Amino acid sequence: MQITDDLNRLLDIVPDEIRQPLEQHPQRNNLIEIVMDLGRRPEARFPSLAEPLSQTPITKAHLNYCIERVGHFGGDNRAGIEQTLHRISALRNRSGEIIGLTLRVGRAVFGTIGIIRDLVETGQSILMLGRPGVGKTTALREIARVLADDLEKRVVIIDTSNEIAGDGDIPHPAIGRARRMQVSRPELQHQVMIEAVENHMPEVIVIDEIGTELEALAARTIAERGVQLVGTAHGNRLENLMKNPTLADLIGGIQAVTLGDDEARRRGSQKTVLERKAPPTFEIAVEMLERQRWVIHERVADSIDTLLRGREPNQQIRSVSETGEVIIERESAAPPARFPGITASSGPAAVSAIRPVTPISGWRSAGKMVPMPAPSENLAVKSAPVAETRYFEQLLEESLSVEPVPKPGRYSHNVGPNGEDLPLHVYPYGIARHQLEQVISTLNLPVLLTKDIESADVVLALRSNVRNQSKLRHLAKTRQVPLHTIKAGTIPHVARALRRLLDMDDPGTPEVADLALFARSGSSDELEALEETRLAVEQIVIPKGQPVELLPRSPNVRKMQHELVEHYHLKSHSFGEEPNRRLRIYPA
Numbered sequence: 357m358q359i360t361d362d363l364n365r366l367l368d369i370v371p372d373e374i375r376q377p378l379e380q381h382p383q384r385n386n387l388i389e390i391v392m393d394l395g396r397r398p399e400a401r402f403p404s405l406a407e408p409l410s411q412t413p414i415t416k417a418h419l420n421y422c423i424e425r426v427g428h429f430g431g432d433n434r435a436g437i438e439q440t441l442h443r444i445s446a447l448r449n450r451s452g453e454i455i456g457l458t459l460r461v462g463r464a465v466f467g468t469i470g471i472i473r474d475l476v477e478t479g480q481s482i483l484m485l486g487r488p489g490v491g492k493t494t495a496l497r498e499i500a501r502v503l504a505d506d507l508e509k510r511v512v513i514i515d516t517s518n519e520i521a522g523d524g525d526i527p528h529p530a531i532g533r534a535r536r537m538q539v540s541r542p543e544l545q546h547q548v549m550i551e552a553v554e555n556h557m558p559e560v561i562v563i564d565e566i567g568t569e570l571e572a573l574a575a576r577t578i579a580e581r582g583v584q585l586v587g588t589a590h591g592n593r594l595e596n597l598m599k600n601p602t603l604a605d606l607i608g609g610i611q612a613v614t615l616g617d618d619e620a621r622r623r624g625s626q627k628t629v630l631e632r633k634a635p636p637t638f639e640i641a642v643e644m645l646e647r648q649r650w651v652i653h654e655r656v657a658d659s660i661d662t663l664l665r666g667r668e669p670n671q672q673i674r675s676v677s678e679t680g681e682v683i684i685e686r687e688s689a690a691p692p693a694r695f696p697g698i699t700a701s702s703g704p705a706a707v708s709a710i711r712p713v714t715p716i717s718g719w720r721s722a723g724k725m726v727p728m729p730a731p732s733e734n735l736a737v738k739s740a741p742v743a744e745t746r747y748f749e750q751l752l753e754e755s756l757s758v759e760p761v762p763k764p765g766r767y768s769h770n771v772g773p774n775g776e777d778l779p780l781h782v783y784p785y786g787i788a789r790h791q792l793e794q795v796i797s798t799l800n801l802p803v804l805l806t807k808d809i810e811s812a813d814v815v816l817a818l819r820s821n822v823r824n825q826s827k828l829r830h831l832a833k834t835r836q837v838p839l840h841t842i843k844a845g846t847i848p849h850v851a852r853a854l855r856r857l858l859d860m861d862d863p864g865t866p867e868v869a870d871l872a873l874f875a876r877s878g879s880s881d882e883l884e885a886l887e888e889t890r891l892a893v894e895q896i897v898i899p900k901g902q903p904v905e906l907l908p909r910s911p912n913v914r915k916m917q918h919e920l921v922e923h924y925h926l927k928s929h930s931f932g933e934e935p936n937r938r939l940r941i942y943p944a
Contacts, residue, residue: 360530361463363387366442369425370459371418374398377409388489392418393447393456422457427523429454431541432516436523441497441530443519462519464530465491469498471650471674471682475640476502481585483606483637483656485592486644492588493519493564495644499586500562501532509584512537512558516545520564534562546574553578563587572605576637585638593643594659594669607641607660609633622925622944630664632657648676779804780858783812783837785828786821787845795851803854814857815839816850847874848923874920882916885909889917889939893924897941906939908932914939 363384367375370390378384383402390409391399394416398409426435426444433446441462446454468491475482476499484492497520504511511534515521521536522528535556539548545563549571552561561578563571566589579585589606591597597607604610611633620627636656643651652672653659659669673685779802784792789805796803806812815832819841822828832839840857842849875882885907892904909917914930917939921928928941 359385359463359465361385361461362440362442363461365437365440366390366459366461369422369437369444371421373412374409374418387461389461390459391456392422392459394419419454419457422459423454430517431543434517434519436518438524439522439526439528441519441522441528443517462522463494464497464528465494466498466501466530469495469502471648471676472642472652473502475642475652475654476586477507478640479584480639481579481637482587482640482642484586484588484642484644485594485596486588487592490644491647492644496520496562496564496586496588497530500534500560501530503560503586504534505532509559510557511535511560511562512552512556513562514539514545514549514552514564516542516564520562543568546570549574549578553581553583558583560584560586565590566603566606569602569605572603572637576605579637587638594641594653594656595663598660598663605634606637607632607656608636610660610664632660632664636660650674778802780854781806781811781813782854782857783807783809783815785815785817787816787818787842787850791845791847791850792816792854795847795854799851799855801854801858803858809835809837812837816853816857817841818845819843844922846919846922848919852923874916874923876912876916882913885913885917886920889920889941892941893921893926897926897943898924901943903940903942906941908936908938911937 367378370392374390374392378387378390378400381387381400386402388401388403391401392414395413397411398414398418400407400409422444426437429435429446433448435444435446436442437444441464443460443462445458445460447456447458449455469476472482482499484495486492500511500513500520503509513520513527513531513534513536515527515536516539518524518538521531521534527534527536535558537548537552537556539545546568549561549563552558561583563575563585564587566572566575566587575585575587589597589603591600591603594607597603598610609632610630613629613631615625615627615629617627639656641653641656641659643653645651650673652674653669654672659671662669670686675683675685677683781804782792783806792805795801796805809815809831815828815837817828817839822839822841829839840853842853874886888906892906896902896904906917914937918928918930921939921941926941926944928939930937930939932938
């Protein structure tokens with residue numbers, strides 16, 4: 357990694373009594389900025405400390421000495437030194453006189469983006485986030501050089517404060533062959549962004565500090581024209597942009613959606629949910645936590661949808677070792693720490709997990725295209741802290757999906773004395789044991805059914821039974837056994853409940869159907885009918901939003917087909933006269 361800072365050019369504009377202590381300072385190469393405020397001692401700031409440079413307070417003569425040796429101060433109160441990357445910022449009083457200066461050291465660091473070079477080369481738009489001083493502008497400068505020189509792309513830099521390519525008409529060599537467009541006034545940055553696309557035919561546009569709604573809108577316009585964007589925005593993390601109504605459009609925008617009663621009940625959420633409005637302007641986001649430790653969101657759309665649902669997104673953590681090697685750690689999504697007050701649907705991408713299939717003959721498709729809503733999310737909560745007991749009690753009265761317990765359920769920590777995994781002990785209430793046994797056997801689940809609630813890890817009951825059984829709720833609560841309810845005692849509901857109790861799937865994602873689970877005898881006729889149903893749902897009903905009619909089947913086989921359709925959170929009805937009675941599957 358090569359560093360060029362032209363520090364002597366910056367020290368030449370300060371008075372001798374300030375320059376001399378810095379010329380011999382052991383931390384000179386780590387200097388961040390020099391602060392000169394009227395009536396105070398001058399100060400040098402380093403990454404870990406700040407030191408006074410003189411015992412003499414700053415006077416107007418000191419300030420004028422610096423001002424005469426720098427360029428013109430623009431509308432953003434910034435100036436520079438020609439063909440350097442240093443930035444001089446002014447503090448003014450009410451009458452407009454300069455009463456303070458911040459002289460920030462600008463460095464060109466070659467090789468700093470090796471940590472994300474593979475992402476830069478993909479051609480996708482990249483958004484850099486991080487606190488001030490973490491190196492966002494330095495990274496932008498190096499990205500522009502790599503794209504222009506190494507990848508030979510047409511790069512245009514929108515340089516509002518001359519911070520990326522330096523002061524003066526000739527840009528600093530650190531940007532390579534990239535071209536630079538200067539902005540006369542900061543409020544005109546969005547106009548220059550559009551002008552760059554219309555007049556100079558760039559393949560890449562580099563923007564520093566997107567901070568207004570007009571600039572966010574201009575960035576979206578540029579991205580929709582097929583130009584790669586690399587920029588920074590005001591915000592530390594992705595969550596900051598979600599809460600910023602001005603800049604939320606950079607990540608797709610956030611909107612509140614009011615659901616109907618049936619849809620809210622089906623999703624297991626409140627009636628008001630948050631959703632992403634549109635595809636994000638930037639496909640990749642980089643959170644610069646430290647200079648050599650960055651968090652990468654490779655798919656911003658997925659990260660935003662996951663955050664809206666109260667979960668931590670999948671993300672990469674990249675860092676640089678002492679030997680210069682890039683270390684990549686993948687951080688998997690964690691379950692929500694608590695049940696969120698407002699959940700969000702998974703959006704249009706919810707059905708993307710359904711695998712592609714080959715259509716079979718025998719279907720009759722009819723009806724109009726109907727938009728497919730997101731899959732439902734069960735309110736299955738394994739445990740609740742004491743502070744949330746009242747919240748869960750209210751939730752129980754509304755949906756009867758969870759039962760409040762005074763401390764976390766035991767079934768989430770089923771580990772033996774030697775570290776071995778122990779089976780989950782389930783006390784069924786109102787559910788046929790043979791169906792439970794069939795599910796456990798078919799899916800080979802580590803579950804044991806018990807007739808003693810004292811030895812149970814969890815009670816699994818029908819929602820309709822629990823509604824009228826206050827005694828059962830009280831018993832589960834006093835025994836400190838979590839109570840999980842399901843809507844119906846069908847095989848799909850039982851299987852889904854057991855898998856979620858064992859943390860075997862994501863409640864927001866419909867798992868791929870195991871046809872053997874729905875077949876009674878496992879005959880070829882049953883499996884063929886179930887395969888026909890699965891392909892119809894996955895090929896037509898879900899992706900195209902169209903109803904489908906299946907081939908005529910016997911009553912027993914139709915019952916299995918109904919259960920399989922229910923597994924996908926869809927509805928179906930039988931119609932016609934025997935022996936031609938058949939199933940019709942409807943979009944949600």
